[in-house]
Amino acid sequence: MSKEALRYLNNAKEMLAKSPIENNLYIDEKYVKCACGVAYLAVLKAIDESLLKKGLSRKELPEKAEEYQKALQKYASAHNGSLIREFGALYDELHIAGYYRGNLKHADTVKSVLKAAKAFIEKIGH
Numbered sequence: 591m592s593k594e595a596l597r598y599l600n601n602a603k604e605m606l607a608k609s610p611i612e613n614n615l616y617i618d619e620k621y622v623k624c625a626c627g628v629a630y631l632a633v634l635k636a637i638d639e640s641l642l643k644k645g646l647s648r649k650e651l652p653e654k655a656e657e658y659q660k661a662l663q664k665y666a667s668a669h670n671g672s673l674i675r676e677f678g679a680l681y682d683e684l685h686i687a688g689y690y691r692g693n694l695k696h697a698d699t700v701k702s703v704l705k706a707a708k709a710f711i712e713k714i715g716h
Contacts (some may be wrong), residue, residue, distance in 0.1 A: 659674055
C-alpha cells in the first residue's frame, strides 16, 4: 500500500477537521475544497506508485485524468473495470465537485468520498 498516498489522505482529513460542522454541513468551504484537492492528489499518488512498480519511469507517468484512465485500463488488469469506474467517480466527486466547484457540503457525503478514496488507494496498492 502506498504510504505516501495515505499520508496525503491523512493530511486531507486534518484539513477537513478545521471546518466547523452545523446540522451535518461544513461551514468553511475553503477547508472542504482543500481537503478534496489533497485527497484527489492522494489517489493520483497511489496510481503513480502502482505504475512505477509496474516498470514505468517517472517521465512516463500520466499527467491528465484521461491519461490516468488509459493507464489504469492498460496496467491494472486485476480490477480493470472497477478501478476505472472508481477513479472516474473519485475524479468527479473529489476533484470536480469537491475541489473545483466547491459543491460538497454535507459532512456525511465528504467523509464517504474520503473513505472511497482510501478504499481505492488500498485496492490499487495490492
